[in-house]
Amino acid sequence: MTSAPDRFRSRLLPDTAPLWSSRDFRLVWSSGAVTLFGSIFTMTAVPLQIAELTGSPWAVGAVGAVELVPALVFGLYGGVLADRADRRAVALVSEVALAVLSALLLANALLGTPAAWPLYVAAGLAAALQGIQQPSVEAMVPRLVPPDQLVAAGALLSLRWSVGGVVGPAAAGLVIATAGVPAAFLVDLATFLLSIALLARVRPVPSARDAGKPRLGEFVDGVRYAARRPDLIGTYLADLAATVFALPTALFPFLADDLDATWALGLLYSAGAVGSLLAATTGGWTERVHRHGRMVLLSAALVGAATAAAAFAPGLGAVLLCLIVAGGAHWLGDTFRSAIWNQSVPDELRGRAAGLEMLIGSAGPALGDLRAGGLAARQGIRAALRTGGLLCFGSAAVLAAAIPALWRYDQRAHLGTHHPTHHPAHRPAHRPAHRVDPAEEPAP
CATH class of the missing domain: 1.20.1250.20 (MFS general substrate transporter like domains)
Incomplete structure (x- = not known):
């Protein structure tokens, strides 16, 4: 018999069922958590490095302007792409490209005299890549968990952002203060490599539509x-x-x-x-x-x-x-x-x-x-x-x-x-009822 304290905790604490019922959701959630933690290091380091190089508040503020247009334009295109291509493939390729950008930022930071312009270029390209990636990642989630777990899945995704928003900046500030800006980019690159390894294990999430060249006009x-x-x-x-x-x-x-x-x-x-x-x-x-x-x-x-x-x-x-x-x-x-x-x-x-x-x-x-x-x-x-x-x-x-x-x-x-529903070929021969993976089983 469940005790009153246990019932209270079960009603109050987040429902982690999506993490245990879906292997692929667990991988996607973990990949995002790792990436978020590392990205906060770069988000902290880039403005600081620009401030050190230029001494101009305007130059620091200009990073947001550089990011806005690519995020909007490529976010639109990313939405169309998510409905045309394999969503897992889009997320994985984007993650690899973001890792390359992180490596370039690290290389620039290790120069005797780092240049400021690569920071703006990297910020714009990163915003474009995230615009392409995010719609596919978000649209992938309903394919990985059953409908009655979508609220719990959304809460777990929000929890990931909340924890990262509290822990990430403090950790980034400590690392930058003790080891310098290059160390922050190195941490980001390491987290990208781990995230890529996790995403590579996710099963394909093909589009429900016929394959074809995506057009921005489809966003309409x-x-x-x-x-x-x-x-x-x-x-x-x-x-x-x-x-x-x-x-x-x-x-x-x-x-x-x-x-x-x-x-x-x-x-x-x-x-x-x-x-x-x-x-x-x-x-x-x-x-x-x-x-x-x-x-x-x-x-x-x-x-x-x-x-x-x-x-x-x-x-x-x-x-x-x-x-x-x-x-x-x-x-x-x-x-x-x-x-x-x-x-x-x-x-x-x-x-x-x-x-x-x-x-x-x-x-x-x-x-x-x-x-x-x-x-x-x-x-x-x-x-x-x-x-x-x-x-x-x-x-x-x-x-x-x-x-x-x-x-x-x-x-x-x-x-x-x-x-x-998913293709019958994805159905496992046997899996315990309490650990059914909705990425493999037909949705109810």
Whole structure:
């Protein structure tokens, strides 16, 4: 008989069933965790090296501009490619190319006088490669786990990001401080090699469509499909509301000054990741929630309320608490949005849906930085926080009223829908019932 503490833990802790039921999901999850950890080292080292070489804040900020256009353009193409090619092959080839870029950054850092221009070239190429890779990786997940484990799989993927966001920057800072910038690139290269070895063991995930040369114009089909789905459009708009209005990272250096706590800038940056990690490690209850659309909207409202509350917080501790709550709410929204996309979008369109999601995910934070910075320049830091939070909260309320299909969305109407069956040749001769691998068995 299960004890009360065990039942409590099972309801609270994340459901790890996808990791044990699917060998391929386990490999993909592990590969992404390793890559993320190493990539954070490079994401930390590149701005620092540019600052050391140029001494210009503008030169450091220009990295984001160099990355944005390739991420958007190749994210669109990556979505089309994910619906045409073997998704595992796209992810693997992209990972190899990213490893080559990491090796080039290491070689440049080891020069007597490193050049700055390779850092910009590498940043742009890496953004393009990630734009190609990410839709295939995201569209692959629903092929690796059964429909009733998609929420748990999304939570595990979010947990990976949350842990990386907390641990990675601290580890990268320590390595760079003690061993220098080249050591950070060396760590990234080593993690890429391990990630490639893991991805190489994943079975092929061929496209459900006829093979053919992908065309960027095919992305329009994905947009047309989304336009016919008000609930899907609502998830995109809720994501935009949260990132454009209530993701105030551009304000953190000035907020630290306003709080007379410049030493706590790192805490402000990591507070959201701490909130995500706390939500992820106590998110076992999410798999028992069926009305995912309602949770997307409520999460956006909570993000807005927490951000607005930060504007009224009297001291550093209260501000950090508000940002932690906002980070946890962001995690909830991302988890349930991912479940809606994975459960209800047809497999032959999943890549393009992921490309559209990546387009919005890239544009939202960039627009949010512009909004927050411009408003803060005119009205002050606290006003920018307050206005953004209230706009996010109001947007969630408007979306709930304007898009009833999203508010009523129930996952039980979609379980099993659009989940592709696999070729009979992939079926094993025998496998214990409690360890069935959905990458090999036909979906229920």
